[in-house]
Amino acid sequence: MSHPFTHADWQRLAGELTFETRAWLGEAFVEAAGGERFATVNPATGEMLAEVAACDAPEAEAAVRHARAAVERGDWARAAPAERKRILLRLAELMEAHKNELALIDTLDMGKPITSSLGDLSGAINCIRYNAESIDKVYGEVAPTGEESLGLVLREPLGVVVAIVPWNFPLMMTAWKIGPALAAGNSVILKPSEKSPLSALRLARLAKEAGLPDGVFQVLPGFGHTVGKALALSMGVDCLAFTGSTAVGKQLMQYAGQSNLKRVYLECGGKSPNLVFADCRDLDAVARHAAEAIFHNQGEVCIAGSRLLVDNAIREAFVDKLLAAAETMQPGDPLDPASFMGAIVDRTQYERVLDYIRRGVAEGAVLRRGGEPLEGAGLFIPPTVFDGVTPAMAIGREEVFGPVLAVFGFDSEDQAVHLANDSEYGLAAGLWSQDIDRIMRVARRLQSGQVFVNNWAGGDMTVPFGGVKQSGNGRDKSHHSLAEYSELKTVWMTLAP
Template identity: 50%
Template sequence: MTFTYEDWKARAAALRFRNDLFIDGKFTPAATRQRFETVNPGSGAVLTDVARGGGEDIDRAVTAARRAFDDGRWSRKSPAERKEVLLHLAALIRQNVPELALLDTLDMGKVIADSSTVDAPGSAHFFQWHAEAIDKLYDEIAPTGGRDLAMIRRMPLGVIGAVVPWNFPLDMATWKLAPALATGNSVVLKPAEQSPLSALMLAELASEAGLPDGVLNVVTGFGEDAGQALGRHPDVDCLVFTGSTAVGKMFQRYAGESNMKAVWPETGGKSPNLIFADADLDQAAEMAAFGIFYNQGEVCSANSRMLVHASVKDEMIDRMRAQAAKVVLGDPLDPASTMGSLVDRAHADRVMSFVEAGKQTARLVCGGERVTHMGSDAYVQPTIFDDVAPDDPLAREEIFGPVLTVQTFEDDAEAVRMANDTVYGLAASVWTRDLSRALDVSEKLVAGTVSVNTVDALSTYTPFGGVKQSGYGRDLSLHAFDKYSALKTTWIKF
């Protein structure tokens, strides 16, 4: 699929937006009839207005999901039957990649080169993978012996509440929906208010694929309204969430104050990238730039802290400056752009507040400026700071933008200590040609994923998630099914 800049602009102009909530198999306005605007951060133009769902709408969606679960229209289908529907959905996603990619690019500012080749096709892959896996998971028979039969079965939980972020709108929804639906649950999805459009189209495609009414419901709206109502709803059996650590803690509190529903959070990160003196510095610099500038740095596992051996720091700084200079900051719809806009002006304000403060406390290597493009000032240059103190907010807080900090270490022990000196534990990277060092350092790093001689290694085959205040939820791989099912023992004496 190769489209020119003009092709993408023409397709964007012809897009059809879905504007209402999707509940019980049909689009419907919010109970209050309230709406909110969703804005293209790349240009500042209003794309459309979307239904602003609230507590009453969440209750309608949960009721529909519970009814669909209890009557078995989906939950009691065989794994093979569920598989066929989800494979059909994967095929429909592939058929609609350009439109789905455009929705995410227009909604949150990511470059079309990524949304059309990574995000949208990846979502089809995730649905296909989980669909193919579900009829290959076997239940168990316990070794009781004698005249006893103890069967251990994996059972769907019921109604899943899923709250997803704006940085990967379609992908993050898919990471939750694919295993939840494959195991037979019903779902109420609350997309981020900044990026609701692809979730609504996904629900429409799921219905077209044969997913029964009520099994997937999408309620667009704000966290304080729809998000809180979903977290507190007494008939939601499990809440899965990707987003900030602060909001993850709120969902844990909502669960404790309501029905003690399981909460699986995947939250913030401040991932270290350890560059040892024996590393391939050219490759390390290229991947380090990808690790912080990809998706405008709006990645929870972004390698935002570069820890480099003092003997090669100057060489790495030179290489990183050169990598930053290669970034093409521009219209997200232009295939030549390699970095688009941040998700909105408010987030750009937040990122720039860190940058401006950092100019007083650290050495600015490159970038550090806000850029206005097509009338929008939500663009921020790729930015690198050197000589960053360990207690500087630049090094400690999740900025969620294209801002890299550089710190130095003298030996392996100091590198590990610095890497682990954070409240987060989502990901880490290690660059060395020494296999013993790679294994030793990786073992000591406190992170959910450690990538050696690459950054942010990720696959459907391996679990993704963190430790400490990065949460404890795991997406992807066969382990994702554990969040959406419970083990039930049936013991028979005969």
């Protein structure tokens, strides 16, 4: 069948799918020891997709034993870089071959549009390939010494890495964690979100087919307070890599301190400011980008441009243009390639977003559009825009994680920067201006792990991704992430005269 697939094609393929629902533990798919299972539901229809094994402490303990045995065995940790590279490139090839299936699983499991899921898969495949190609291109160091000594700085695997990933970009976030961790030679235990576990279990079979040795990659579906907690407290785990909420990130740091001081890399919440100055060249284009920055993936994005800061000199005209752009971004059937937005991931998140909308109205913000969910079985909320927002309002300070935009006005550059930095988060920021001097001044003053200038969410695998303040620490992507999953060892030799 030629691409692109039609709405009917995706519906037909969805009806033909079967799902793996067991944990991938050691070298086999297994049920949870206690027999517990949990349901995963298609949020666009309310229909149950499958009941998945709910792992707990016994599976966590077994997975850590398998992972540690693999480290000691050394058939991955001590494999030649070229061999690890070959196997990870093979994994990327298999993901490419099964791209439509994997994307479809994520669309059904968490509600994102199929076009978005396909884009995510391209990013995930590219991430695996990038890290595979990096394996034999990252060198150690020779320290500057006198002739009587030789100092070597070596990079070695950390050991056992636990990756706890979110539901909003299931396989792309997985790839951002496991790509560099596996490339560095570690054994990885993946804990997917209980809201989107199915693609991770499919990935496990592909990893086995690619040639990853037993115990090097395992997948334990289940809940954070059960299997996630057990993994985080394990004395046999050397590193936790997490993307999710700030509250859970803080809890994981406590677990690391209560156990073995394992490394913890966190990519947490965000309330990202998007600053629009009056000197922008094309307000229509900027308004569309600003709308996409918040409404892409139903607003379920850690770097969503959820705080729009607009120069009051153009604010009224700009908001009108943004509202017009939002009208073209309505939610629809996630299996329809024409749908810009899909469904909210589950009932809990759906009610949370609606509660924030009610709070925004109660606190005095001006509701310019949206606010009411769509009727029907699916969990659909249209693009919602509030104007006249102040920093004291919940919708102006707290992470909604839904299609809700808070618009602020400013009268000066200093006020814009102050509003942007007035947040506990610091994951991303946007800046729209044609004044290069202003761009350089403001970009340096913004307290953010990344600043997008005249774009939103730009970048590729060559640049690091991560935040400051309570948005976390550490970095995904680039060679910086590869370094985080390795340990430095110094070897100092005394040379005979």
